[in-house]
Amino acid sequence: MSTFNTSREEIAIVSFVELSPAEASQLDEIETIQTIVSRATDGAGIARDRIGFTVSGSCDMLVGRPFSWIMAMDGAGVSKPIEESHVEMDGAWALYEAWVRLQHGDIDAALIYCFGANAAEDLMQVLALQLDPYYLAPTGINAAEVAALQASAMLASGATERQFAEVAVRAGLAVSVEAALAEPYLHRPLRASDLPRFSDGAAAMVIARGDYARSVCARPAWIQSMAHIADGHSLGARDLSKSPSLEKAARLAGVGAKATQIVEVHAPFGPQEVIALEALKQAGLSADAKVNPSGGTRAAQSVMVAGLAAIGRAASAIHRGEASRTVGHASSGPALQHNLIAVLEERS
Amino acid sequence: MSEATKAVVKDVTTMASPVSLKFRARAGKDLSRFLRGMKERRIVGRVCPSCNYVYVPPRGACPTCGCPMGDERVLPETGTITTFCIVNIPFEGQKLKPPYVCASVLLDGADVALFHLVGGCDVNEVRMGMRVRAEWVDEADAELSLETIRYFVPTGEPDRPLAQIREHI
Amino acid sequence: MKQRCAVLGIGQTHHAAKRGDLSMSGLVREAALRALDDAGMTFDEIDAVVMGKAPDFFEGVMTPELYLADALGAAGKPVFRVHTAGSVGGSTAIFATHLVTSGIHKRVLTLAWEKQSESNAMWALSPKYPFSPPTTAGAGGYFAPFVRAYIEFTGAPEHIGWQVAYKDRIHALKNPYAHLQMPEITIDMVKNSPVLWDPIRYLETCPSSDGAGAMILVSEDVAEASGKKVAWVHGTANRTEAILYPRRNQVLPQAGSDCAKALYKEAGITDPKREIDTAEIYVPFAWFEPMWLENIGLADANDGWKMVDSGDTMLGGRQPINPSGGVLSSNPIGASGMLRFLEAAHQVRGTAGEHQVEGAKKALGHAYGGGSQYFAMWIVGAEKP
Numbered sequence: 001m002s003t004f005n006t007s008r009e010e011i012a013i014v015s016f017v018e019l020s021p022a023e024a025s026q027l028d029e030i031e032t033i034q035t036i037v038s039r040a041t042d043g044a045g046i047a048r049d050r051i052g053f054t055v056s057g058s059c060d061m062l063v064g065r066p067f068s069w070i071m072a073m074d075g076a077g078v079s080k081p082i083e084e085s086h087v088e089m090d091g092a093w094a095l096y097e098a099w100v101r102l103q104h105g106d107i108d109a110a111l112i113y114c115f116g117a118n119a120a121e122d123l124m125q126v127l128a129l130q131l132d133p134y135y136l137a138p139t140g141i142n143a144a145e146v147a148a149l150q151a152s153a154m155l156a157s158g159a160t161e162r163q164f165a166e167v168a169v170r171a172g173l174a175v176s177v178e179a180a181l182a183e184p185y186l187h188r189p190l191r192a193s194d195l196p197r198f199s200d201g202a203a204a205m206v207i208a209r210g211d212y213a214r215s216v217c218a219r220p221a222w223i224q225s226m227a228h229i230a231d232g233h234s235l236g237a238r239d240l241s242k243s244p245s246l247e248k249a250a251r252l253a254g255v256g257a258k259a260t261q262i263v264e265v266h267a268p269f270g271p272q273e274v275i276a277l278e279a280l281k282q283a284g285l286s287a288d289a290k291v292n293p294s295g296g297t298r299a300a301q302s303v304m305v306a307g308l309a310a311i312g313r314a315a316s317a318i319h320r321g322e323a324s325r326t327v328g329h330a331s332s333g334p335a336l337q338h339n340l341i342a343v344l345e346e347r348s
Numbered sequence: 349m350s351e352a353t354k355a356v357v358k359d360v361t362t363m364a365s366p367v368s369l370k371f372r373a374r375a376g377k378d379l380s381r382f383l384r385g386m387k388e389r390r391i392v393g394r395v396c397p398s399c400n401y402v403y404v405p406p407r408g409a410c411p412t413c414g415c416p417m418g419d420e421r422v423l424p425e426t427g428t429i430t431t432f433c434i435v436n437i438p439f440e441g442q443k444l445k446p447p448y449v450c451a452s453v454l455l456d457g458a459d460v461a462l463f464h465l466v467g468g469c470d471v472n473e474v475r476m477g478m479r480v481r482a483e484w485v486d487e488a489d490a491e492l493s494l495e496t497i498r499y500f501v502p503t504g505e506p507d508r509p510l511a512q513i514r515e516h517i
Numbered sequence: 518m519k520q521r522c523a524v525l526g527i528g529q530t531h532h533a534a535k536r537g538d539l540s541m542s543g544l545v546r547e548a549a550l551r552a553l554d555d556a557g558m559t560f561d562e563i564d565a566v567v568m569g570k571a572p573d574f575f576e577g578v579m580t581p582e583l584y585l586a587d588a589l590g591a592a593g594k595p596v597f598r599v600h601t602a603g604s605v606g607g608s609t610a611i612f613a614t615h616l617v618t619s620g621i622h623k624r625v626l627t628l629a630w631e632k633q634s635e636s637n638a639m640w641a642l643s644p645k646y647p648f649s650p651p652t653t654a655g656a657g658g659y660f661a662p663f664v665r666a667y668i669e670f671t672g673a674p675e676h677i678g679w680q681v682a683y684k685d686r687i688h689a690l691k692n693p694y695a696h697l698q699m700p701e702i703t704i705d706m707v708k709n710s711p712v713l714w715d716p717i718r719y720l721e722t723c724p725s726s727d728g729a730g731a732m733i734l735v736s737e738d739v740a741e742a743s744g745k746k747v748a749w750v751h752g753t754a755n756r757t758e759a760i761l762y763p764r765r766n767q768v769l770p771q772a773g774s775d776c777a778k779a780l781y782k783e784a785g786i787t788d789p790k791r792e793i794d795t796a797e798i799y800v801p802f803a804w805f806e807p808m809w810l811e812n813i814g815l816a817d818a819n820d821g822w823k824m825v826d827s828g829d830t831m832l833g834g835r836q837p838i839n840p841s842g843g844v845l846s847s848n849p850i851g852a853s854g855m856l857r858f859l860e861a862a863h864q865v866r867g868t869a870g871e872h873q874v875e876g877a878k879k880a881l882g883h884a885y886g887g888g889s890q891y892f893a894m895w896i897v898g899a900e901k902p
């Protein structure tokens with residue numbers, strides 16, 4: 001009954017930049033946005049007046065003040081009114097809104113940017129505010145403990161701690177599987193190497209249509225399709241060891257239609273990467289696709305940026321000629337509740 | 349619930365679920381320099397190298413041009429009230445006792461108005477176009493904050509005509 | 518290339534200072550179920566949910582669309598969250614429209630809400646930031662200086678504010694969903710109410726409400742197959758400008774007038790004063806009615822207050838503004854923009870009930886947010902565009 005159609009327009013990621021955590025930690029929001037937006041546009045030879053739509057992604061709860069993105073916008077240079085939107089989500093969903101906007105065929109390019117502040121004293125506690133305010137949040141459970149519940153559910157359905165440790169090594173958070181397994185539990189069964197290392201961060205991207213994309217980028221990363229799906233929320237009503245939403249999004253986006261060389265997965269907690277890869281495999285992801293060759297986003301996780309960063313890195317691999325088909329994944333919410341997939345291709 | 353309990357406990361329709369979060373605020377490069385000036389009781393704006401407008405407090409980028417800010421410019425402590433509001437309403441977390449005046453003050457030589465408090469006169473005497481100057485806190489109390497200006501007070505000079513402030517509301 | 522989009526279902530809650538009978542989930546469901554019922558649909562038929570809400574700081578729930586997915590039958594579907602400050606209800610409806618006009622989906626549930634009784638907006642909007650003086654005093658404290666400037670520069674008499682406040686409360690008496698129901702309202706009551714943020718008086722101010730608004734937006738084939746009367750989307754536009762730059766006009770912001778121009782162009786409107794039968798515009802403080810009338814070209818420069826004074830904006834007048842009672846009668850902040858959009862749709866479907874503008878064929882919905890920086894508008898019509 002439901003309808004999901006995919007791209008009708010030729011749209012490509014033509015520019016992507018992210019700020020290093022070290023650089024981001026020196027700047028306020030305005031300086032951050034000024035830096036990444038100028039790098040993603042002027043720095044990539046994209047004229048600002050060709051940008052017909054701008055979307056940003058951020059979250060007030062990370063900064064500790066309402067309307068935090070409004071001040072940040074000054075960095076984008078907006079004294080002449082622009083067509084613009086903002087999502088209180090990871091920048092990957094800002095990309096989705098921009099991609100939908102470009103489907104209309106009347107503008108050439110769109111700018112996406114996002115920022116995440118590591119300003120909270122206890123980000124795991126902040127993230128727990130995503131939980132049902134009546135039945136879950138008052139229990140005092142934090143985001144790491146929700147992830148631990150999920151990891152326990154995985155172990156109960158056949159996953160092993162060794163798998164978690166392998167993910168930790170791939171993310172650069174442990175030197176070896178043995179070393180990871182030797183760590184004490186922090187939130188059993190999670191160890192330090194299963195948790196994200198939060199950081200400041202920001203990213204910007206430009207997407208463009210058809211000939212304009214070709215004119216500003218030697219190897220555009222064409223967005224073959226995008227899809228995003230949410231699971232239900234209530235932790236007790238879900239099989240936490242699986243991600244049906246990710247599998248469905250990946251099927252809708254046609255992940256399995258062709259061979260994929262690189263997949264960049266955004267799973268804030270290590271065990272979630274195991275779930276994500278299993279869901280992608282069910283949806284037909286090539287068994288030999290390289291996982292997170294960029295190193296992934298967990299060693300320097302900037303909330304609300306990491307999802308767009310995963311997709312941006314999947315695009316950069318095409319820009320650099322290292323792959324002809326890549327998949328970028330973004331996630332959001334407690335226990336990997338919400339997932340977005342972008343399938344990117346090189347075209348001759 | 350027993351009948352006896354029901355007699356004293358009303359229906360539960362809400363529950364308090366307090367949340368306490370702590371955040372670190374980062375001033376950034378440009379604002380930090382301005383705040384250091386405040387501690388010395390000086391008003392230090394910045395000039396945009398592209399459009400030459402003078403911003404105070406300076407921001408991390410020129411919102412007109414989208415470029416980083418240029419040279420510093422020390423501004424006088426006098427200016428003009430372009431518009432204002434008298435706050436009569438009490439609310440939770442309020443720092444001042446109503447009534448008090450919040451005003452846009454265009455410092456002489458600046459291109460954007462600064463939002464601050466007005467004191468030193470009856471709230472009903474405040475006018476658009478009124479000339480004011482910064483009233484500083486004592487040197488020992490100077491902070492890395494705009495609060496080092498306690499508020500703006502009338503200078504007694506003649507008002508500036510509305511036509512001159514119209515573009516700086 | 519671009520597909521047509523129509524409003525097939527409309528629903529809203531009974532707005533009130535406190536809907537103690539409903540949780541946040543219950544509140545969004547009340548609006549969503551009414552919209553589905555109006556469209557003759559169930560949750561199963563919906564392709565995607567697009568939600569809008571003002572700051573998460575209000576209710577203290579971060580990214581609440583995730584928790585609300587359960588209440589909206591959205592498990593297994595795309596759920597999206599827009600946040601563009603006060604304009605969010607409008608921006609949300611526009612993105613939902615784009616999902617249909619782009620051909621990606623055919624049936625989208627769009628919804629916006631706020632539960633102010635489970636939050637404290639004055640507190641959330643007036644934080645004491647480090648490095649700065651305590652000048653934040655809620656939305657009224659921010660906007661009062663610009664109202665003062667409008668009055669000063671146009672020479673508008675002070676009764677204009679009283680009159681708008683009175684008119685919208687009279688309109689609200691014809692809208693069973695409106696929060697404020699004040700049959701006793703008189704112009705003298707407004708005039709004698711306390712001045713909160715000089716020059717803004719208590720009764721010239723919007724209330725704090727719990728409420729939600731929802732629409733079912735569908736593609737042309739779905740609209741036609743339904744056999745129902747729909748509101749066709751003739752155009753949408755949004756424009757944004759920075760909060761502070763030299764010579765920024767915060768009384769009549771360029772983003773507002775640019776947005777209106779883009780909107781009229783897309784909707785094929787050359788004379789908005791005559792072609793638009795009625796408008797629902799975002800007026801949280803009475804004086805914003807004349808300001809926005811000028812800003813979006815429904816009145817000439819400096820003449821907005823004269824249009825109010827002449828009675829043109831009352832129901833039965835030449836161009837009724839906010840026949841539903843507007844934001845001055847119901848203000849669930851995040852939902853207020855969507856209520857403007859859906860009330861415009863009601864008017865052209867002829868389903869507005871007692872506050873129907875007779876024979877309305879084209880109606881405008883308007884929302885704004887931030888420091889008068891974010892503008893979102895649409896025009897809906899009884900006929901296909």
Ligand SMILES: [Zn+2]
Nearest residue numbers: 396399410413
């Ligand atoms: Zn400049």
